[in-house]
Amino acid sequence: MAVQLQTVRTPAEEAILARLAEGGRRHTQTREKAVARLRANGLPNRRVEAWHYTDLRTLMRDAPPPFEAFTDDLVAQAMGQSAALSLKDAAHVLFVNGRFVRHAGALEVVDADTGDQAAAGDAYGDDGAVALHRAFAGRTTTLRVPPSHRSIVHLDFREIGTDAFSTFPHLVIEVVEGADVLILETHRGPNEIGYQTHALIEFHVASSAKVEHVRVNEAGNKALSLSTLGVDLAARAAFQSFSLSLGANVARHQIFLRSLGEHAKIGLAGASLLRGRQHADTTLVVDHTAPRCQSREFYRYIVDDMATGVFQGKIVVAPNAQKTDGGMKSQTILLSDTAAMNNKPELEIFADDVICGHGATCGSLNENQLFYAHARGIPPAEAEALLLEAFAGEAVDRVGDEQIREQLMDKVRDWLAQRVKS
Amino acid sequence: MLEIRNLHAEIDGKKILNGLTLTVKDGEVAAIMGPNGSGKSTLSYVVAGRSDYTVTAGEVFLNGENILELPPHERAARGLFLAFQYPVEIPGVTTHVFLRTALNAQRKARGEAELKTAEFMKLMRAAADKLSVTQEMLRRPLNVGFSGGEKKRLEILQMTLLAPKFGILDETDSGLDIDALRVVSDGVNDLRAPDRGFLVITHYQRLLDHIKPDTVHVMAQGRIIKTGGPELALELEKNGYRDFVADAA
Numbered sequence: 001m002a003v004q005l006q007t008v009r010t011p012a013e014e015a016i017l018a019r020l021a022e023g024g025r026r027h028t029q030t031r032e033k034a035v036a037r038l039r040a041n042g043l044p045n046r047r048v049e050a051w052h053y054t055d056l057r058t059l060m061r062d063a064p065p066p067f068e069a070f071t072d073d074l075v076a077q078a079m080g081q082s083a084a085l086s087l088k089d090a091a092h093v094l095f096v097n098g099r100f101v102r103h104a105g106a107l108e109v110v111d112a113d114t115g116d117q118a119a120a121g122d123a124y125g126d127d128g129a130v131a132l133h134r135a136f137a138g139r140t141t142t143l144r145v146p147p148s149h150r151s152i153v154h155l156d157f158r159e160i161g162t163d164a165f166s167t168f169p170h171l172v173i174e175v176v177e178g179a180d181v182l183i184l185e186t187h188r189g190p191n192e193i194g195y196q197t198h199a200l201i202e203f204h205v206a207s208s209a210k211v212e213h214v215r216v217n218e219a220g221n222k223a224l225s226l227s228t229l230g231v232d233l234a235a236r237a238a239f240q241s242f243s244l245s246l247g248a249n250v251a252r253h254q255i256f257l258r259s260l261g262e263h264a265k266i267g268l269a270g271a272s273l274l275r276g277r278q279h280a281d282t283t284l285v286v287d288h289t290a291p292r293c294q295s296r297e298f299y300r301y302i303v304d305d306m307a308t309g310v311f312q313g314k315i316v317v318a319p320n321a322q323k324t325d326g327g328m329k330s331q332t333i334l335l336s337d338t339a340a341m342n343n344k345p346e347l348e349i350f351a352d353d354v355i356c357g358h359g360a361t362c363g364s365l366n367e368n369q370l371f372y373a374h375a376r377g378i379p380p381a382e383a384e385a386l387l388l389e390a391f392a393g394e395a396v397d398r399v400g401d402e403q404i405r406e407q408l409m410d411k412v413r414d415w416l417a418q419r420v421k422s
Numbered sequence: 423m424l425e426i427r428n429l430h431a432e433i434d435g436k437k438i439l440n441g442l443t444l445t446v447k448d449g450e451v452a453a454i455m456g457p458n459g460s461g462k463s464t465l466s467y468v469v470a471g472r473s474d475y476t477v478t479a480g481e482v483f484l485n486g487e488n489i490l491e492l493p494p495h496e497r498a499a500r501g502l503f504l505a506f507q508y509p510v511e512i513p514g515v516t517t518h519v520f521l522r523t524a525l526n527a528q529r530k531a532r533g534e535a536e537l538k539t540a541e542f543m544k545l546m547r548a549a550a551d552k553l554s555v556t557q558e559m560l561r562r563p564l565n566v567g568f569s570g571g572e573k574k575r576l577e578i579l580q581m582t583l584l585a586p587k588f589g590i591l592d593e594t595d596s597g598l599d600i601d602a603l604r605v606v607s608d609g610v611n612d613l614r615a616p617d618r619g620f621l622v623i624t625h626y627q628r629l630l631d632h633i634k635p636d637t638v639h640v641m642a643q644g645r646i647i648k649t650g651g652p653e654l655a656l657e658l659e660k661n662g663y664r665d666f667v668a669d670a671a
Contacts, residue, residue: 390514
């Protein structure tokens with residue numbers, strides 16, 4: 001007889017289940033499954049391997065209600081604020097408190113109360129955070145990226161308000177055959193408010209299409225910011241994604257990527273700059289299901305004060321995915337004795353003719369480099385900032401678009417300047 | 423002028439410098455020669471202020487000021503320059519950004535106006551041309567992927583730009599072929615001036631054919647055991663260090 005361990009539900013879990021019991025949401029198979037999952041398993045926690053280092057049961061103290069009070073005033077107020085980053089010539093797609101508000105520019109956008117969101121099935125239906133998202137998400141915003149010329153899209157998520165709330169935006173981005181698109185995704189919200197967001201973005205990238213995705217997280221300092229990217233790549237598709245994580249009290253960015261056709265090219269990168277008691281997690285699964293694909297993952301963390309970083313990277317190579325070329329690297333600089341980093345690289349290789357490697361480093365700033373800079377007259381604080389900027393910069397360099405790269409480096413420098421001040 | 427008086431220093435409890443005394447006047451080029459392990463590099467690090475060494479006794483004066491209490495960057499701002507035996511690679515920091523940061527940090531520390539980018543570039547280009555340092559090298563990350571000769575040329579370029587009052591060259595000839603040795607030596611000779619002294623640390627006479635010293639000191643077991651003119655270097659080249667070391671022991 002299997003022993004069933006009954007865990008006591010946390011107040012957040014109680015609140016979530018009570019809210020789901022109220023009803024008022026459309027019944028779909030996906031939602032029913034998600035709700036059943038939440039009932040059975042509760043929030044993802046340290047007993048679930050993928051969530052071992054980011055225990056939502058502990059980190060999610062409460063479950064604020066989904067934001068409903070959309071008014072014209074609210075939208076006007078949101079539009080009066082600035083985005084985390086700006087991009088010239090972009091089709092601007094604005095989300096306020098998780099809901100699609102408007103878009104400008106040449107792009108086909110459909111926002112609808114969807115039927116069954118995951119009818120086709122996906123690789124992350126079992127994820128606890130995705131279940132939570134699906135239990136509450138209402139609408140789906142679908143973007144269709146046309147072929148021919150290069151499209152530039154700015155997904156601008158702004159949170160505003162004075163009371164805690166939660167949001168569950170859902171996007172589907174269809175990149176048709178041969179299309180080429182740059183997608184900037186920015187998140188910005190108020191400080192001192194314990195709001196919770198989870199953006200679930202699903203990319204379907206057709207053959208020979210090219211996507212560059214850049215994400216900037218500047219959520220408020222008390223926010224819980226979850227993010228899930230689901231990516232399916234057809235043959236010869238190229239997908240590059242970079243994430244700069246600066247904000248939020250607790251952040252988790254997860255990527256579930258599958259290469260479904262041959263010769264797909266994948267580049268995932270990120271920089272996380274953490275201080276105070278911030279917790280930031282990047283968890284990715286790159287699933288090579290077709291032969292001759294290439295993937296590169298390159299992540300850098302700078303962790304100060306009592307902050308915690310998490311990197312979990314898993315590369316899976318299916319039996320038929322011969323000639324896969326995979327390389328993963330995660331590097332961390334810890335700036336204080338109380339900063340922490342958890343690194344978990346994993347390779348699951350079932351094919352015999354592949355090149356796959358991973359490396360993880362964790363340490364303090366290099367003393368030789370520091371002394372060299374000091375000996376040339378650069379004062380300690382400035383020397384540290386110079387080295388840290390360079391360290392983060394090597395990750396930012398993975399971003400192809402120069403306009404974005406420059407703005408990302410400005411943010412890195414701002415972060416470092418605050419460090420020197422304090 | 424650099425004056426070192428009775429300097430004792432150790433690392434991890436191991437004594438390396440044992441009462442070293444040495445004076446290098448303005449305008450003078452002094453060479454220090456000595457066998458491996460005699461403490462030559464330690465001397466350069468201690469004078470530059472590397473924190474893993476502990477000074478247990480003695481004083482180091484730069485133009486009359488005891489610099490031992492100063493952190494390395496302040497020693498640099500007061501005009502001390504150390505050309506490293508092994509220049510450090512700094513990935514992600516382009517060479518010209520590093521140079522500008524260093525120069526402006528020193529200027530700021532001395533209360534001088536920081537150089538604007540255009541002014542700096544002009545200065546840097548002029549110095550780089552002389553040392554056959556290409557613009558391409560200046561755009562690359564500092565010392566990353568540079569050959570031994572390129573690294574040493576870049577050290578001299580930095581010294582040229584920072585225009586120190588006193589330069590210490592720590593085995594600047596190591597890893598150089600004949601041509602690179604000449605370029606580097608010419609760069610140093612160009613910087614010789616009545617108000618600037620040099621301490622040239624080397625294993626071999628070879629470098630001293632190009633950078634002609636006024637005085638030669640022999641170092642063994644952490645102190646200077648003999649001082650002479652340029653002829654002393656030739657004598658060492660012929661007979662080796664054995665006699666001196668035996669005397670010192």
